[in-house]
Amino acid sequence: MSLAVSLIAPSSFTAPEAVAAGIRGLEALGVEARCDATLQAPERYLAGSRAHRLAQLHAAFEDPDTDAVWAVRGGYGAAQLVDGIDWARLARRPKPLIGYSDVTVLLDHCHRHGLPAIHGPVAKAAGGLHDGDAESREIVRGQFEETLALIARPTPxxxxxxxxxxxxxxxxxxxxxxxxxxxxxxxxxxxxxxxxxxxxxxxxxxxxxxxxxxxxxxxxxxxxxxxxxxxxxxxxxxxxxxxxxxxxxxxxxxxxxxxxxxxxxxxxxxxxxxxxxxxxxxxxxxxxxxxxxxx
Incomplete structure (x- = not known):
């Protein structure tokens, strides 16, 4: 399945090696994962300042060449972004936001503003396609394939x-x-x-x-x-x-x-x-x- 996604870090900091493993997992599924070189600019336990994370979110939604916006991880911090999001900007290129855990708040507010959202594995979890036993890898693969299907088209x-x-x-x-x-x-x-x-x-x-x-x-x-x-x-x-x-x-x-x-x-x-x-x-x-x- 050929898809391109924008990665964002709206919450906590993620170890770069975990991000890299997630990108490799997505690429193994035929997904092009795009992110800025400054995906994270760590501040305390956060992936970046509020301004940094907001700018990244807006840019991801405005990228005309990606099909979805995928959170790298949850943790803490997503709620800090809600009142700073320009929902009209996001609505110009509606695409699903994917994540769970701390990203729950953003999923809920996307839905409130008529934007698609998918409660599903964060991008770093795609690293599980290469780790663990064969059964675990197959379970992870199935969940990511279901997520990609939801991005591509309405799928019951x-x-x-x-x-x-x-x-x-x-x-x-x-x-x-x-x-x-x-x-x-x-x-x-x-x-x-x-x-x-x-x-x-x-x-x-x-x-x-x-x-x-x-x-x-x-x-x-x-x-x-x-x-x-x-x-x-x-x-x-x-x-x-x-x-x-x-x-x-x-x-x-x-x-x-x-x-x-x-x-x-x-x-x-x-x-x-x-x-x-x-x-x-x-x-x-x-x-x-x-x-x-x-x-």
């Missing part, structure tokens, strides 16, 4: 999931969400996440103890972010440490109880090996143990 995909407790036989609505800690950090700010009516909200996270996950979800619930949602769907929670024997699903169900939202679990989406892509804001349908998302 479906994902396994299971209901935790009572749930309707079928639910339909726009699919939104992303990283739980990132979304919770925006509560009470102008950039705050609010699920659209009937939304199927996907949540995932990494490296957080269960009490922090509960606190973050409490912020979303009581900050009004989920009051119009139709369901919550959990992806993976890689390296998230329990307290005692209470499973995370039970904690989430208890916290969601005031809203009466059905809960689904088991999506292969998140910070672990399994991170299948999905088009942010696309129409979704939950039925028969699957989440189907339209192209």
């Amino acid at each position: 995909l479906d994902y396994p999931l299971t209901a935790h407790g009572p749930a309707p036989a079928a639910l339909e609505g726009p699919v939104v969400g992303g990283n739980l800690a990132t979304l919770a950090s925006l509560v009470g700010t102008p950039a705050g996440f609010r699920a659209p009516p009937g939304a199927l909200v996907i949540l995932e996270d990494v490296g957080e103890p269960y009490y922090r996950l509960e606190r973050a979800l409490w912020q979303l619930v009581h900050g009004g972010a989920l009051e119009r949602a139709a369901a919550v769907c959990l992806g993976t929670f890689e390296g998230c440490t329990p307290y005692g024997e209470t499973p995370l699903e039970a904690i989430v169900a208890e916290t969601l109880a005031p809203l009466g939202l059905p809960l689904f679990c088991g999506l292969p989406i998140g910070h672990g090996l399994h991170n299948r892509p999905w088009r942010y804001g696309a129409a979704g349908r939950i039925a028969d143990g699957r989440l189907a998302i339209s192209g």
